[in-house]
Structures are given as C-alpha cells and as structure tokens.
Amino acid sequence: MAIELALSEVAAGVFELRLPIPFEDGLVNVFLFRAGSEVDLLDCGMSSEDSLEAIQRALEQLGARRLRRLVVTHIHPDHYGAAGVLAGPGRADLYMHRLEVPLVHPRYVELEHLIEEVKRYLLVNGVPDEEAEVLSNSQRALSQLVTPADPSVQLDGAELIEMGDHVLKVEWTPGHSPGHICLFDGGVRARTSTRSAWPSRKASRTSRPSRSKAASPSRSRPSLCAGGCLSSHEFRGPALAGSP
Numbered sequence: 001m002a003i004e005l006a007l008s009e010v011a012a013g014v015f016e017l018r019l020p021i022p023f024e025d026g027l028v029n030v031f032l033f034r035a036g037s038e039v040d041l042l043d044c045g046m047s048s049e050d051s052l053e054a055i056q057r058a059l060e061q062l063g064a065r066r067l068r069r070l071v072v073t074h075i076h077p078d079h080y081g082a083a084g085v086l087a088g089p090g091r092a093d094l095y096m097h098r099l100e101v102p103l104v105h106p107r108y109v110e111l112e113h114l115i116e117e118v119k120r121y122l123l124v125n126g127v128p129d130e131e132a133e134v135l136s137n138s139q140r141a142l143s144q145l146v147t148p149a150d151p152s153v154q155l156d157g158a159e160l161i162e163m164g165d166h167v168l169k170v171e172w173t174p175g176h177s178p179g180h181i182c183l184f185d186g187g188v189r190a191r192t193s194t195r196s197a198w199p200s201r202k203a204s205r206t207s208r209p210s211r212s213k214a215a216s217p218s219r220s221r222p223s224l225c226a227g228g229c230l231s232s233h234e235f236r237g238p239a240l241a242g243s244p
C-alpha cells in the first residue's frame with residue numbers, strides 16, 4: 001500500500017515534506033522550493049524505498065521536471081542519506097558545508113575503521129564489552145540507509161543561494177555537526193537588493209565548471225517567513241507566522 005504523502009505548503013512556493021526515518025519520532029522534514037518547473041530541495045531524508053518514493057511523488061505533484069539543487073544542512077543519515085541517489089552528474093547539484101565533506105568517507109565509506117575506533121573508545125571509558133559491541137555496530141545499520149555523494153559546491157557560510165523563488169543566506173551553525181548550516185531568509189525582494197543585502201561570498205564549485213545562479217536578481221521574491229522557523233524536526237509549518 002502506498003504511504004500517504006505528507007506534503008504541505010508552509011510559505012509561498014515552499015513545501016514541507018515529511019519523510020520516514022527509523023528513529024526519533026519516525027519523521028524528518030525536508031523542504032521543497034518551487035521555481036517554475038524546477039525544484040530545489042533542502043535535506044533529502046534517507047536512502048530508503050519509501051522515502052525516495054515520497055520525494056518522487058512530491059516532485060510530480062509540484063509539476064517539477066527537474067530537481068535543480070540539493071542543499072544539505074549536515075551529513076547525518078536523515079538529512080543526507082539519499083544524496084547519492086538525487087545528486088550527481090546529470091542530476092541535482094549537491095551543496096554542503098566544506099567541514100562536512102571530510103566526514104563522509106570515514107562515516108559511510110570506510111566504515112569498519114570508524115566502528116573499531118568507536119568500540120575502542122567505549123571500552124577505554126568503561127562500557128561493558130557486549131554493550132560496546134552493540135553501540136559501535138549501530139553505525140553499520142544506519143549506513144545501509146545512506147548513499148553518499150560528493151558535493152558540487154562546498155560552502156563556507158555567508159553565501160547567498162537561490163532556492164526556488166527565494167534568496168537565502170547560508171549561516172554556518174556548528175555544534176550538532178562541525179559543518180552544520182541553516183538557511184536564513186532576509187526577505188530579499190527587490191531587484192536591487194539581492195546582491196547588496198549581505199556581504200555575499202561566492203560558493204566555490206568543486207567539480208562542475210558552470211556558475212551557480214545564486215542571488216540572481218531577476219525577479220521580485222516573496223519573503224519566506226517573518227520571524228518563523230522551518231525545522232527538520234519537531235516543529236511543523238503552522239509555527240510560521242502567517243502560514244496556514
């Protein structure tokens with residue numbers, strides 16, 4: 001039986017999609033930004049059949065002919081897991097902070113080394129052998145739900161990125177993960193203000209030569225949310241000021 005599609009518009013042209021994950025409260029929120037027949041995606045859920053099918057159905061429902069850009073807030077499995085399916089040559093461009101990039105291989109590709117290291121750390125700190133074995137192996141199960149991908153664009157923070165009809169500023173917010181980012185909507189609307197609103201830094205493209213369309217000032221843009229927050233966990237769209 002097909003799962004119900006949990007897709008709702010939370011701001012003008014911005015859609016929250018709830019995707020299944022096997023931990024926490026069982027769901028993660030990702031956000032689709034529509035611009036004509038193209039869609040940009042913020043976070044992508046895990047690389048599971050149900051989750052990927054939901055993304056595909058959401059894209060169809062929004063009339064998207066192409067997924068243009070995938071921005072991930074950090075490389076934890078519920079935010080980055082499907083990156084290798086959705087992004088890559090001929091598919092979406094993947095954007096992530098440069099401090100997340102070196103974490104990908106040890107965490108999802110050269111996994112055995114990490115598992116050994118975690119187990120050694122747990123044993124040294126007094127965790128009983130049996131529990132250390134279970135805990136260190138938990139990473140192996142999660143890695144099954146991650147299809148890694150290298151980024152097209154590595155971010156530093158302070159760049160402007162065009163997401164759908166919105167121009168959002170990358171804010172580097174380390175803590176939860178070294179290269180964790182948030183996207184900030186400064187309500188950029190006017191043709192003249194998009195390039196001068198913030199000290200924009202160009203995103204550095206690592207594997208593709210074509211230029212990002214970041215901060216193209218060609219149209220007037222609606223404000224994403226006034227004083228609100230789109231969250232990956234816990235909060236739903238109604239927390240936004242002025243949203244339904």
Ligand SMILES: [Zn+2]
Nearest residue numbers: 074076079176
């Ligand atoms: Zn996380």
